[in-house]
Amino acid sequence: MNKAENIKLGISIGDLNGIGSEVVLKTFEDSRMLEFCTPIIFANVKILSFLKKNLELTSNLHGIDKIDQALTGKVNVLNVWKEGVNIEYGVNDPVVGSYAVKSFVAATDALKEGLIDVLVTAPINKYNIQSEDFHFPGHTDYLGQELEGDALMLMVSDALRVGLLTDHIPVNEIASHLTEELIRKKILTVKKSLAQDFTINKPKIAVLGLNPHCGDNGVIGKEDDEIIKPAIKKLFEQGTLVFGPYAADSFFGSNQYEKFDAIIAVYHDQGLIPFKTLSFGNGVNYTAGLDKVRTSPDHGTAYDIAGKGIADFTSFKEAVYKAIDIYNARNEYKEITSNPLKMK
Missing domain, CATH: 3.40.718.10 (Isopropylmalate Dehydrogenase)
Structure with a gap:
């Protein structure tokens, strides 16, 4: 190292x-x-x-x-x-x-x-x-x-971690992208990242629903019952501590998110609006699931204040710290998993 x-x-x-x-x-x-x-x-x-x-x-x-x-x-x-x-x-x-x-x-x-x-x-x-x-x-x-690896956008701020099933796709295409295999793959990617990048051995993961009230038993959409729930159920039965789907409208406001090591949102704004509201510009965008470490600040180009010398660099500095922390955590994880005696 x-x-x-x-x-x-x-x-x-x-x-x-x-x-x-x-x-x-x-x-x-x-x-x-x-x-x-x-x-x-x-x-x-x-x-x-x-x-x-x-x-x-x-x-x-x-x-x-x-x-x-x-x-x-x-x-x-x-x-x-x-x-x-x-x-x-x-x-x-x-x-x-x-x-x-x-x-x-x-x-x-x-x-x-x-x-x-x-x-x-x-x-x-x-x-x-x-x-x-x-x-x-x-x-x-x-x-x-x-x-x-399998790239997954994971927004991180202290103990709050929000991952995405889908990221930069139009809202009207989200439902057509959802499959049990996609959900399974993304949940397992988050699970592995929590272990090797954040040293959480038995993470608890929550998954949000796609439709309002998770579809209300099919009245407002069938995707939650027919795609998301079965994928979660199968993984839970196989030993992954994953729960949901949870209604997205009340999940963060009721502080349910505090009970989990990571939350997986179905689409971009469903996850990033509450994340950015709670993280107050201190958040970091981490690309989980890859064999290398990449982070970025949680903001954009901010053309309206460019060149004025007033940009807040907190999120970028946090992205630097987080990249270093994850790099070190991964090296320690590799060392421990390659030597089973150290795990006892």
Whole structure:
């Protein structure tokens, strides 16, 4: 296992017209952060130096052309490209979007090759990154293609963990995506992640229903009775502590979520609206189920405040901490499971 400061933490820079660069640079203004990892930002050192000056920040950036040139105790910037980029804060620009993709793809390649240990991604604009070469709804989908495992979006804030059965798909397509096999796979992915990434050996998992009141015995939809309940029942009978489906409208307001180690929502807004309401900007988006560790803040590009120097970097800093924590937890889990004597 690497020593703390030797954990190579890769960072994809996201949309340069948004707040990504600001929250990244602010996070490492505190030199104590360099005691936890060696950051490597996939971007261009001249551009980040310009943005740093514009934001009146003071940390020294160390430009490198190869990852093995990264130095501990420094904020390293890997030059993924050499040319200048026209930055206009708050503008939705497909050219800038293409550089977000360059940064992300290069960082993902480095993660696959083991040149970095974990990846933290700054926010992208899902619209302006689209091209003939890159056609994915977001980070998670691309990582799911490039890395081994079954990618699952898991939002994390302290003891609150909310996973998704489906993520970036239109609401009118959600029901057609639900199958017993999908539900089984996602529940087992969350179960495994809770064990190896969060050191919870016998996790309790709740699953929310799709329809209002979980369908009211078929009056408001049959998916809960015909698809979700049977999948949960089979897994429970096989030893997984999974319960539900629960009516989503009252589950969080009644504090039922506090009884579980993770909650699985059926679709994006069903899970993320209560999560973001409860986490107050401290949440982290973690891509569970993959053979590598990737986290991100729980916010977007925030064009409306970009370049103003007022962006809150708390969620990005938490994403850094969480990536390191999960990386260490996984290494300990592998060590324990490979040596049964340590489990006694």
